[in-house]
Amino acid sequence: GNSVTQMEGPVTLSEEAFLTINCTYTATGYPSLFWYVQYPGEGLQLLLKATKADDKGSNKGFEATYRKETTSFHLEKGSVQVSDSAVYFCALSDVQAAGNKLTFGGGTRVLVKP
Amino acid sequence: SAVISQKPSRDICQRGTSLTIQCQVDSQVTMMFWYRQQPGQSLTLIATANQGSEATYESGFVIDKFPISRPNLTFSTLTVSNMSPEDSSIYLCSVRGQGLAKNIQYFGAGTRLSVL
Numbered sequence: 418g419n420s421v422t423q424m425e426g427p428v429t430l431s432e433e434a435f436l437t438i439n440c441t442y443t444a445t446g447y448p449s450l451f452w453y454v455q456y457p458g459e460g461l462q463l464l465l466k467a468t469k470a471d472d473k474g475s476n477k478g479f480e481a482t483y484r485k486e487t488t489s490f491h492l493e494k495g496s497v498q499v500s501d502s503a504v505y506f507c508a509l510s511d512v513q514a515a516g517n518k519l520t521f522g523g524g525t526r527v528l529v530k531p
Numbered sequence: 532s533a534v535i536s537q538k539p540s541r542d543i544c545q546r547g548t549s550l551t552i553q554c555q556v557d558s559q560v561t562m563m564f565w566y567r568q569q570p571g572q573s574l575t576l577i578a579t580a581n582q583g584s585e586a587t588y589e590s591g592f593v594i595d596k597f598p599i600s601r602p603n604l605t606f607s608t609l610t611v612s613n614m615s616p617e618d619s620s621i622y623l624c625s626v627r628g629q630g631l632a633k634n635i636q637y638f639g640a641g642t643r644l645s646v647l
Contacts (some may be wrong), residue, residue, distance in 0.1 A: 449634050460537075460623055460640040461574075468634065506573065510634060517627075518564075519636055523573045 419444045423507045423522035438492040440507035448509040450490040455504045535639035543645045551610045552642045554624030559604035561628025568621040580607040614646045
């Protein structure tokens with residue numbers, strides 16, 4: 418079956434530091450890949466997505482590239498801010514899976530200190 | 532994108548009681564889902580809410596415990612029945628399809644449930 422594995426947190430950084438959150442996946446078909454962000458006390462928001470190999474998703478200074486050869490979709494941001502403190506979820510959607518359901522990773526909590 | 536309203540946003544309930552959570556979307560959607568997020572955990576799909584028919588439940592979830600309704604393309608309810616402290620979680624409504632961006636799933640803000 419499909420699965421998503423992401424690095425465990427918490428990740429604690431200083432403001433303006435470089436952030437990387439690793440995400441790898443297994444899928445039976447050709448999935449679309451997503452990063453969602455959950456700010457404290459809120460629901461999930463879509464941060465970025467990529468639908469095919471070598472696509473790069475980007476938003477709010479975050480980037481992730483769909484790497485089929487390494488089955489990875491690592492999230493990066495060059496200079497984090499305190500407001501980036503949140504939980505980040507990597508997810509995949511496999512069109513060949515029944516109902517095209519989202520499969521989530523375990524989430525990575527990021528804390529950015531001033 | 533979709534505007535998804537969930538009510539209540541949070542509640543504290545007594546053991547053995549039931550709570551019904553409402554999810555209202557500002558546009559018609561094809562798919563509506565209910566997820567559970569236990570404290571410090573990732574999201575687990577409870578069921579897919581089907582319009583006009585019984586919901587499709589994931590392994591480990593049953594209709595008697597989590598009855599779901601979906602009377603139309605913009606509204607669904609999830610009931611958490613006969614609650615116990617283990618049901619303390621965030622419950623999230625999610626939608627996809629119809630007039631929304633292809634293959635993108637949107638989430639409500641969630642209902643934070645504490646069971647005493």
